[in-house]
Amino acid sequence: MKKSRAPAITVAVLLVGGCVAPFAISSFHTFQLTQILIYAIALLGLNLLTGYSGQISLGHGAFYGIGAYAAAILLDHAWLPYWATIPVAGAVCFAVGFGFGLPALRLEGPYLALATFALAIATPQILKHDALEKWTGGVQGILLDKPEPPGLLAGPLDADQWLYFLCLVFVVVSYVIGWNLVRGRTGRALIAIRDQPIAAAAMGIDTALYKSTTFGLSAMYTGVAGALGALLTGFVSPDSFTILVSINFLVGVVVGGMASILGNLFGALFIVIVPNIASDISESAPWAIYGALLILIMILMPRGFAGMVRAVAARRG
């Protein structure tokens, strides 16, 4: 059976386009594109959990925030250069995610949703707490400097473009790792656990370990995205990481299409661009338009953008 070349071509086109884009568009649009790339990493993390592992999370905003704060605190005290804070943020989030996943994996469906929801709500409160104020800056937050391109590249690239390419590298690396994870043994084990948990356990798959590890990995990706997001915005505060962030991520993953790497990119594009489009359509009730668009898309594409692409490809092939 001949494997379709379409995905490979799409990826190649996207990569080339991605490398050229910042030179062809304005600084502001580069900024927006960087935000989309960052969300694409965050969504990859959530997708790992919901798409491949079948667990639900309403709390990934918490990991995004923890990653952001980890990077911000390290940078603020000048303990690490900015590029080193990102993997550290990822590691911290892996630990938190794994630790959270261990007890949480006993819960299912709406109960797991509540547990993750609790995490999302609790995190800003904890970040604001007086006891941690010395590190987190409390309600005032932490200001960060924008990373400047290193010596050689300082000429041709400005700060916006440098950050863009940094994020692009992280996107490619994350997706390559994610792709391999999903194609390999781990991926098959996860899908088995998702679809037939009892059979999977009977076959000797250590469900608990896989589920917790998945939680950890999922948190790690989102934490890396959070760290990059902190560098992009240049500021972290508890108000930046409300439950709305978690809900936004969930919307992105479902609209993009679960268990699809390309779908993530579409989902990230959606959650950044569509609210702006909605504002253009209606000044008085833009969010009502956004909500209506969401519902419409879910009715027309119940399996998200990627699901629709698959359906079309299946019909063709």
Added chain:
Amino acid sequence: MSRRTGLMATLALLTIGGTAAAQKSPGVTSTEIKIGQTMPYSGPASAYGVIGKTALAYFKMVNEKGGVAGHKINLISLDDGYAPPKAVEQTRKLVESEGVAFIFNALGTATNSATQRYLNKKGIPQLFVATGADKWSDPKGNRWTMGWQPSYRQEARVYARYIQQSKPDATICVLYQNDDFGKDYIAGLKDVFKDAYKKKVVKEASYEVTDPTLDSQVVNLKAAGCNTLVTAATPKFAAQAIRKVHDIGWKPLHFMTNVSVSVAAVMQPAGLEKGVGIITGAYLKDPTDPAFKNDPAMLEWRAFMKKYMPGAPESDVNNVYGYAVSETLIQVLKQCGSDFSRDNVIKQAASLKGFKPSLALPGLEINTSGSDYRPFSQMQLAKFNGKSFERFGSVISGD
């Protein structure tokens, strides 16, 4: 780059440059001044979106009268949902895509903190930020950023000094919203009481914006046995607090943040008789105060509301605030003459001398200078008598 490309590029630049010649400085043409702001039109702080709407209406009125020095004011007001990352995105859009001259009256401490560095680096005035946080007056470090209203910290200091004078043995409780707004009041009290803070303030209780009620906190505070209460709460919660304090039979000397003293939006829902005795530090005229019923400025404001914001409740202090701050901006622009460059705008904003916004309390005036970026630093204490807030004493400085 080949010669041909170079030629094309030069031609393009010249054409753009040609049209840009009509632009005298960023955001300014011979007929228009384009300015921008971000406001929370959605999300937890959506109640304050009214301020943006009022500003839009005010400038519409000004434009119909001819604008300033023949220039119409074009305010572009974008939603940031009170989220700092969104505020950064929208502000960059305003500056880079829309090309605004400066940012006016953007709302929120966190949101403005996020955009402050960017705007100051680019030399764009961040004028009259709509937040009472104290940190906006920093002419040396952030010379493009200026606040407008008396800061919450200053207000708390006024209360603290009053307590020291009139009730030196007071035991104080603080009920505050757990964010920069609420915490600024604690900072202000600490400023005045210094080391005696721990002795004088026996208990603090905070609440989150997502809390359904703060009844539990109020009961908690009463149990601590204080005879004085300082409440830093937004309108809905302020009404709950006033009502609960009364209902559980507690009669402390009660200070309320001037953000939440609208008679119709706070005192009435709470129950007019329950709020008797509450003290606040006011700086703007309350539309429901019978003392201003026939005040000419008030009448003008009412006419404005009727014509340009029909259907809006007249009891919302946000409308007064929006009107007053927009009026202040027009004064700055008038002082600019015909030079609306960014440099001159901030210079004129820092040169307001004895300016009395029409809706400011009598006796109060705005003063700024190169070293003093606090337009309003005075207020007057007022006590609620069951119908309105009666001003007493003299105008006090919050410094």
Added chain:
Amino acid sequence: MEGFLHQLLLGLASGSIYGGVALALVMIFKATHHVNFAQGELAMFTTYISWSLIQAGAPYWVAFALTLGGAFLLGSLIQVAIVRRVQHAPVLTVVIVFIGLLIILNSLAGWLFGHTTIDFPSPFPADAWYGSAYFSPHEVGMTVVTLATLALVYAFFRYTRLGLAMRAAALNPASSRLVGIRVDRMLALGWGFASLLGAVAGMMAAPIVFLEPNMMVGILVYAFAAALLGGIENPWGAPIGGFIVGVMENLAGAYVVGTQIKLAVALFIIVAVLVFKPSGLFGRRSVVRV
């Protein structure tokens, strides 16, 4: 001791609010097996409708009754027009639809009714004999209403044919159709009833928390926790879960960790309970055939 008793009673009062909304969540779950995240906003929106009627001159109980009818219609309409179309879609797709509904209702309420805080009237007079400094007449009335509603819901599902048909339709649509149950109609009715319950909860809560578009946002979190703590399938679980959440939150804030993280602590305690009793305190573990 007085403070403790007071906090306890306050917890019961707020628990009553959470329980009311939780009941609506339980109703929808029993009828459709979905957790409706838009329930809070529906309740808020219908309360605004009630307020509009009162502003137009209708007496309280007339507005109350009309609102219940309106809520029922609105809920059923939403099910038929929107939710039905994603009936066979994956669970998360349905969740996104609920989120969309939540956003629309919140935005519409702000646009139609403004963002100013509104004082919503209470049918229980402020000087009634059954009130006291600890427990106002409205809080007493609200608790009674919540418990009465609970009894009605329980009786409905347990003793009526319609209730049984609804439960069957949610549990096993295919078999239900075979025995002649109109599954589609049951789902629409379920939404209608849940929306009605939400309207009651909203109109009971509004006099205390004040009416504004974001009124239900905080309450929904607690109601969600309460419903799950009590066991999402069990109507009794909802108010009991609500009381536990309300009391625990108040006590945690007053005596244990202080008000700054009491919400986080309360939620974590609930989650901890769920880890040991994954179907809630009064829920039943569902057994799945392999």
